[in-house]
Amino acid sequence: MAFLIVYVPFAIWWGEMEGDIAMEEWKDSNHRGADYLMTMPMQNFLADAFPPPELLEGEGGFEKHGLSVAVGSPPPTPPPPEDGCSPLPLTPQFGQKFGSGGGGGGGSLADRRARGGFSNVARISVPYNQPVADVSSAGAPSPYVTIPPGLSPTTLLESPVFFSNAMGQASPTTGKLHMLGGANDSNPIRFESPPIEEGSGAFSFKPLNLASSQYAAAEKTKSLPNNQHQSLPISVKTEATSIQTAQDEAAANQLMQPQFNGGKRSRAAPDNGGDGEGQPVEGDAKADSSSGAAAVAVVAAAAAAVAEDGYSWRKYGQKQVKHSEYPRSYYKCTHASCAVKKKVERSHEGHVTEIIYKGTHNHPKPAASRRPPVHPPPPSPATTTTTPLPPGDAQADHAPDGGGGSTPVGAGQAGAEWHNGGVVGGEGLVDATSSPSVPGELCESTASMQVHEGAAAAQLGESPEGVDVTSAVSDEVDRDDKATHVLPLAAAAADGESDELERKRRSHTHQYHCPLCSFHGIAREIV
DNA sequence: AGCCTTTGACCAGCG
DNA sequence: TCGCTGGTCAAAGGC
Numbered sequence: 212m213a214f215l216i217v218y219v220p221f222a223i224w225w226g227e228m229e230g231d232i233a234m235e236e237w238k239d240s241n242h243r244g245a246d247y248l249m250t251m252p253m254q255n256f257l258a259d260a261f262p263p264p265e266l267l268e269g270e271g272g273f274e275k276h277g278l279s280v281a282v283g284s285p286p287p288t289p290p291p292p293e294d295g296c297s298p299l300p301l302t303p304q305f306g307q308k309f310g311s312g313g314g315g316g317g318g319s320l321a322d323r324r325a326r327g328g329f330s331n332v333a334r335i336s337v338p339y340n341q342p343v344a345d346v347s348s349a350g351a352p353s354p355y356v357t358i359p360p361g362l363s364p365t366t367l368l369e370s371p372v373f374f375s376n377a378m379g380q381a382s383p384t385t386g387k388l389h390m391l392g393g394a395n396d397s398n399p400i401r402f403e404s405p406p407i408e409e410g411s412g413a414f415s416f417k418p419l420n421l422a423s424s425q426y427a428a429a430e431k432t433k434s435l436p437n438n439q440h441q442s443l444p445i446s447v448k449t450e451a452t453s454i455q456t457a458q459d460e461a462a463a464n465q466l467m468q469p470q471f472n473g474g475k476r477s478r479a480a481p482d483n484g485g486d487g488e489g490q491p492v493e494g495d496a497k498a499d500s501s502s503g504a505a506a507v508a509v510v511a512a513a514a515a516a517v518a519e520d521g522y523s524w525r526k527y528g529q530k531q532v533k534h535s536e537y538p539r540s541y542y543k544c545t546h547a548s549c550a551v552k553k554k555v556e557r558s559h560e561g562h563v564t565e566i567i568y569k570g571t572h573n574h575p576k577p578a579a580s581r582r583p584p585v586h587p588p589p590p591s592p593a594t595t596t597t598t599p600l601p602p603g604d605a606q607a608d609h610a611p612d613g614g615g616g617s618t619p620v621g622a623g624q625a626g627a628e629w630h631n632g633g634v635v636g637g638e639g640l641v642d643a644t645s646s647p648s649v650p651g652e653l654c655e656s657t658a659s660m661q662v663h664e665g666a667a668a669a670q671l672g673e674s675p676e677g678v679d680v681t682s683a684v685s686d687e688v689d690r691d692d693k694a695t696h697v698l699p700l701a702a703a704a705a706d707g708e709s710d711e712l713e714r715k716r717r718s719h720t721h722q723y724h725c726p727l728c729s730f731h732g733i734a735r736e737i738v
Numbered sequence: 739a740g741c742c743t744t745t746g747a748c749c750a751g752c753g
Numbered sequence: 754t755c756g757c758t759g760g761t762c763a764a765a766g767g768c
Contacts, residue, residue, distance in 0.1 A: 525741075525742060525743085528760070528761060530760075532758075532759060533758060545742090
């Protein structure tokens, strides 16, 4: 089946967060490829959201604002985030023993290796440490985040994750671009319906950088003036079996707001692989966020949405997969008649590197009641600061349940500051601002995150700070899971994968930055 | 008591 | 047919 893949990169901001976040690199102007195929039947959602490739290319590529989303298969149902909390990955999975490999405990050597978890260690840092600048320059592919089935591409696109505010920056993905046309004329990209083909779309977000780890971050901070953030790659993929309709939007809407209210996390830990799921971004966000409370909320919601879909999930397995550095956790929707499943890969640090949804929820999200109560975020000092929170620490609560976590706490309240990757193309920033709270999964440091109202401001006419959204069109052709699989940017770069691959990967991508949390997100279209 | 996570084992697909 | 790999099951235990 087709997948909707979303890559959400986490980035860590080093140094100033100001609006400067230039995501330049993100865009890959050259590669849009003819491949830009949006074959998914998601047209419904995406139609507006994605600009035609041509448009994108206008600027050498893609970088226009907005996300590009590829929809592969039937649009996933957008799960409204219910739980207010998004789980943050607090607990690294380092010593964790990974689920049984096929062989189970006694299993084959391979299994043992996999389970050993040892292997992971070596690999862990790779993706995260790379400085953004490098990445961008390198064109490193970013990791992705998959969009939950519950979320419709549209939702994602509009979600705060990608855009600073609910209003949503105009972006191909958001589908709002077309609306913004006037405002953002500068943007090359307009959202006319992008060429989307049914059946094969893929929507993905990739994490750009990899320096998610605090450790690395700390060091880099000093050294990297410009490269202020490192990102952690997160990919989210969704395989949707059915098409979503209004439901998605509704869900999206729900995600946007309610979530933030909840303070308490639900138990379920959706994305987390069981580790802690994300915790709602609380706290700090508020500090600065004041400026964009609303926007923040939205953003957070979006983030949450990505990270958590608002549904309740039960983890039924974990396993180290060969192609992935990190263990993959398997979740099922706890709803009686719902067969939706999702696979979540988390880094040892607890960052979600990839989420793959399979199926579509055939039921409404869990009652709001489950949403975590809002926890007042502890004021975090460094709201804007780059100091990355320790993965675990930052989060106040994580909202576990799949849905759970959808939102982080107070997301609305929390003001996590997000920057969307500006258009790399060098165009003006599109600001999107970020969301206050990001689901832990997506953003570890959510607590500290603040939201810039950039996006909102943008709409308002204010210039967004640092939020850049980049979109690129890519040639990407991969459809299968592997194809969708996200490689850490750093790794990719290091590996020296062909430029093309990276280009492809980056194509149709949009970047997002969260100054505080280092969350970088990239949406990528996969055909 | 219910729900969830953990994790070894089992199963199916593929080369 | 075998081995590898990914996905799922289910017992045990925790909250």
